[in-house]
Amino acid sequence: MARLDIDRLVKRYGDFFAVKDVSLSVADGEFLVLLGPSGCGKTTTLRMVAGFIEPTAGEVKLGGSNVTLLPPWKRNAGMVFQSYALFPHLTVAQNVAFGLEMRKLPRAEVDKRVEEALALVRLAGFGARLPRQLSGGQQQRVALARALAIRPDVLLLDEPLSNLDAKLRQEVRVEIRELQKQLGLTTVMVTHDQEEALTMADRLVVMNEGTVHQVGTQRDLYERPADRFVAGFVGRTTFLSGTVANGRFRTDGGLDLAVAPSSTGGAPGKAALSLRPERLEIAPGPIAGLDNDLPGTVEFVSYLGAQIDIHVRLSPADRLVVQIANRGGFAPEVGQRVHVGWRASAGQVFRE
Amino acid sequence: MRRSQGLTAAALLGPATIFIAVGLLAPLAILFRYSLNSFVAQTKTMVEALTIQNYITFFTDPYYTGALGTTVKVALLVTVVCLVLGFPLAYVVARTQSRFKHLLIIAIVLPLFVGNSVRAAGWMVVFGNKGFFNASLMGLGILSKPIEIMFTENAVIIGIIAVNLPFMVLSLQSVIESIDRAVEEAAFSLGAPPLTMFRRVLWPLALPGILAGTILCFILAMNAYATPFLLGGPLFKMMAPVIYNEFTQKTNWPFGGAIAFILMAVTLSLTIAANALLRRRTAA
Ligand SMILES: Nc1ncnc2c1ncn2[C@@H]1O[C@H](COP(=O)(O)OP(=O)(O)OP(=O)(O)O)[C@@H](O)[C@H]1O
Ligand SMILES: [Mg+2]
Numbered sequence: 001m002a003r004l005d006i007d008r009l010v011k012r013y014g015d016f017f018a019v020k021d022v023s024l025s026v027a028d029g030e031f032l033v034l035l036g037p038s039g040c041g042k043t044t045t046l047r048m049v050a051g052f053i054e055p056t057a058g059e060v061k062l063g064g065s066n067v068t069l070l071p072p073w074k075r076n077a078g079m080v081f082q083s084y085a086l087f088p089h090l091t092v093a094q095n096v097a098f099g100l101e102m103r104k105l106p107r108a109e110v111d112k113r114v115e116e117a118l119a120l121v122r123l124a125g126f127g128a129r130l131p132r133q134l135s136g137g138q139q140q141r142v143a144l145a146r147a148l149a150i151r152p153d154v155l156l157l158d159e160p161l162s163n164l165d166a167k168l169r170q171e172v173r174v175e176i177r178e179l180q181k182q183l184g185l186t187t188v189m190v191t192h193d194q195e196e197a198l199t200m201a202d203r204l205v206v207m208n209e210g211t212v213h214q215v216g217t218q219r220d221l222y223e224r225p226a227d228r229f230v231a232g233f234v235g236r237t238t239f240l241s242g243t244v245a246n247g248r249f250r251t252d253g254g255l256d257l258a259v260a261p262s263s264t265g266g267a268p269g270k271a272a273l274s275l276r277p278e279r280l281e282i283a284p285g286p287i288a289g290l291d292n293d294l295p296g297t298v299e300f301v302s303y304l305g306a307q308i309d310i311h312v313r314l315s316p317a318d319r320l321v322v323q324i325a326n327r328g329g330f331a332p333e334v335g336q337r338v339h340v341g342w343r344a345s346a347g348q349v350f351r352e
Numbered sequence: 353m354r355r356s357q358g359l360t361a362a363a364l365l366g367p368a369t370i371f372i373a374v375g376l377l378a379p380l381a382i383l384f385r386y387s388l389n390s391f392v393a394q395t396k397t398m399v400e401a402l403t404i405q406n407y408i409t410f411f412t413d414p415y416y417t418g419a420l421g422t423t424v425k426v427a428l429l430v431t432v433v434c435l436v437l438g439f440p441l442a443y444v445v446a447r448t449q450s451r452f453k454h455l456l457i458i459a460i461v462l463p464l465f466v467g468n469s470v471r472a473a474g475w476m477v478v479f480g481n482k483g484f485f486n487a488s489l490m491g492l493g494i495l496s497k498p499i500e501i502m503f504t505e506n507a508v509i510i511g512i513i514a515v516n517l518p519f520m521v522l523s524l525q526s527v528i529e530s531i532d533r534a535v536e537e538a539a540f541s542l543g544a545p546p547l548t549m550f551r552r553v554l555w556p557l558a559l560p561g562i563l564a565g566t567i568l569c570f571i572l573a574m575n576a577y578a579t580p581f582l583l584g585g586p587l588f589k590m591m592a593p594v595i596y597n598e599f600t601q602k603t604n605w606p607f608g609g610a611i612a613f614i615l616m617a618v619t620l621s622l623t624i625a626a627n628a629l630l631r632r633r634t635a636a
Pocket of ligand 2: 042043044190
């Protein structure tokens with residue numbers, strides 16, 4: 001295993017930038033997840049690391065040495081493809097042995113490592129089968145075993161779970177993560193499934209339109225999103241638009257709100273206030289002890305079992321979502337007059 | 353239920369089966385019977401008999417065995433060259449993401465719109481001793497004597513390759529297209545350089561197309577008529593023109609039938625042998 005450094009990577013198609021100026025570092029043994037909406041350049045970035053796409057500019061360093069110009073077969077990168085890409089004409093064991101044979105290992109060593117790799121993914125005894133004789137989940141594990149058998153410097157996963165059904169996906173997530181920790185694999189995974197990203201990653205990279213918006217832990221991204229895009233993309237939030245001036249936030253609907261002083265410095269200007277639904281409180285009457293307390297009307301309620309989402313209109317231009325835990329307590333109904341409150345520190349202001 | 357399925361199958365297979373029986377097997381059977389008859393050259397008549405004399409004549413006359421040898425040699429060469437030229441072309445067509453892919457395919461199929469004899473005649477105009485090619489080069493003083501292109505074995509080989517290449521490319525292209533691109537990339541990422549990837553992944557996966565293409569190409573070359581006839585000249589002998597000659601010029605149906613059967617048997621056995629060989633080589 002080795003560390004991976006990506007330095008100012010660019011990929012341009014004609015005058016369209018699929019990836020522009022992406023720099024990332026993945027520590028030895030770290031699990032990094034690239035997260036972002038469809039078309040944001042995740043796959044392109046990963047494939048430049050694997051060597052399938054030649055970058056327009058920038059560098060890829062694996063274990064400190066520059067591999068930018070090396071073809072894929074000279075990089076020691078294990079890749080798991082979305083379609084698994086197993087060799088359909090070879091047995092499971094032959095699939096796993098392929099990379100080892102390319103490394104010209106003696107037969108006995110190849111056989112031993114194939115056994116090990118298959119045991120690692122709990123497929124011992126499946127060696128003689130052909131890929132088409134396996135379930136999707138099993139094929140996925142063969143693909144993983146094949147990539148692991150070569151003891152890659154870095155493991156690259158492009159949406160490896162997207163072809164599995166929901167239940168299996170949850171299991172395999174945990175399995176891959178445990179294996180990755182056990183073996184200390186430097187790993188980069190691409191996904192647009194937020195839950196998958198949050199459960200598996202050591203650190204996450206949020207990308208959009210070819211650029212990195214933020215790199216950080218789950219907590220960093222959720223509690224301290226770097227910009228409006230990250231705040232909206234990771235977790236749920238409601239944005240109120242308005243202006244900041246004199247330490248206050250004034251919504252377009254005319255509400256005057258207290259916000260954390262750190263976010264209101266500088267000149268007055270347009271901004272958006274992000275409010276996470278679970279950080280808001282709701283009550284039938286005024287709420288004491290909070291920085292903001294506003295009356296409103298319930299417009300919509302969605303009952304999700306363990307939680308209830310309540311959409312409250314505070315002014316003609318301002319509507320919020322409040323999430324409450326379903327503890328059998330206060331549960332407002334549509335049309336009811338309520339109060340919504342929150343601490344100034346619960347909101348986040350993004351200048352425009 | 354079972355019964356109606358059987359009936360459906362019969363209804364589906366019926367017309368084709370009848371067509372093959374009436375259109376192919378019956379004439380073949382009659383022709384085979386003719387090939388065992390004898391022929392009186394003076395009166396040009398077929399005499400009812402049961403003899404293998406025609407077959408013996410074929411294999412003892414160097415004129416005919418020579419024609420068979422030339423045919424097999426030309427067909428094998430053409431097939432190998434078509435495979436070598438056709439694979440890269442088919443690969444590019446199969447893998448291109450260009451918007452003009454359909455134009456590429458049309459360009460490959462286009463030559464098939466021109467009949468073999470028309471095309472061969474065109475080649476005669478271009479490559480003859482006084483043809484466009486030699487006349488231009490001599491006119492420019494580059495050549496003092498015309499290059500002999502027409503009426504050589506090479507002219508025939510090039511001609512048949514040009515005719516057969518589209519069949520090879522189309523057979524390969526459809527199979528390569530069905531191979532997941534990611535499989536090639538997987539081989540690369542596991543450390544296989546391009547040639548190794550080709551040998552271990554692409555070739556075995558494309559084998560059905562390779563077999564279809566080579567068989568088609570080989571059979572077409574073995575039976576080529578217009579190209580050897582027009583480009584090979586009077587001294588060049590391949591089987592199909594020889595058979596034609598026996599039937600039409602000499603009206604020797606028994607001997608013509610015998611040669612036709614020999615050509616068919618040789619084509620079939622070589623095809624089967626090559627097929628088995630290719631499969632075994634790949635399995636190993
Ligand atoms: N060969 C190409 N030519 C032109 N544009 C391309 C090419 N490959 C990718 N793109 C564009 O680059 C952008 C990034 O593509 P990429 O595949 O990296 O997205 P992604 O983040 O992996 O998305 P998804 O989640 O949908 O897989 C997309 O807008 C895509 O249309
Ligand atoms: Mg992608």
